[in-house]
């Protein structure tokens with residue numbers, strides 16, 4: 283396990299993933315019934331972009347592009363508010379770059395910030411080194427349950443939740459060859475135990491064959507309604523395995539979520555990517571049962 287998210291924090295993939303998380307939470311919070319969030323791959327919880335981020339500067343083509351914008355779309359308002367509030371907590375002691383951000387919240391921090399008092403948040407991080415940071419980030423916070431364990435195992439143990447409502451964020455590092463298999467198997471298991479949960483799986487776009495195979499593997503589970511929010515920030519690169527974008531597969535998308543992402547995804551491609559190769563689409567992988575499949 284070599285992956286350390288600090289090198290990628292705040293990059294375009296985080297923007298898509300964290301904006302997706304914020305919008306899923308907003309949709310689920312529209313009902314007053316509490317829900318459970320399981321973040322299977324938590325990372326450190328928060329990142330100093332002056333640390334590992336200063337090596338790769340990936341955040342510059344992500345949150346660094348977003349923050350200076352005067353009027354971001356409504357679907358980014360919650361997410362940007364959480365980022366600004368998190369950064370502000372550290373005060374003005376740190377020198378900030380021109381893009382105006384130095385500390386960036388990871389998925390557990392974003393979920394924690396948007397959690398209502400009766401909702402529950404459980405986060406797993408398997409890498410002991412990263413788990414130290416995660417535990418430190420939330421030390422003394424009773425509103426989050428931090429576990430140093432395998433996120434897929436955690437998922438098995440938590441479903442079905444007593445709340446009967448759950449959002450599962452699966453954000454693997456895709457380091458190992460069997461990562462896709464493990465993630466898809468975890469979703470399969472999750473759906474068998476709790477078919478009405480919302481499952482959100484992040485995936486990298488480096489190679490369209492990989493993306494196609496992942497989509498097909500999810501479709502083969504015969505899940506309930508499933509969409510893929512697919513955002514390519516640049517043209518497919520002839521350089522093998524270069525990250526050109528990322529996607530989120532969302533099973534059981536809440537009401538109106540797909541419409542929100544149909545507006546947001548192209549906006550992100552145009553405003554963060556912005557070159558001629560940037561494209562985005564929200565694909566229906568599995569239509570709502572009983573609904574007619576889209577044409578074409």
Ligand SMILES: C[S@@+](CC[C@H](N)C(=O)[O-])C[C@H]1O[C@@H](n2cnc3c(N)ncnc32)[C@H](O)[C@@H]1O
Nearest residue numbers: 287323324325388389407408409432433453455
């Ligand atoms: C992409 S990062 C997570 C970033 C985080 N979700 C965020 O958005 O801020 C993936 C993390 O998963 C951890 N990890 C890898 N395999 C895991 C597993 N089986 N269970 C839990 N965590 C794992 C890695 O150590 C790494 O910190």
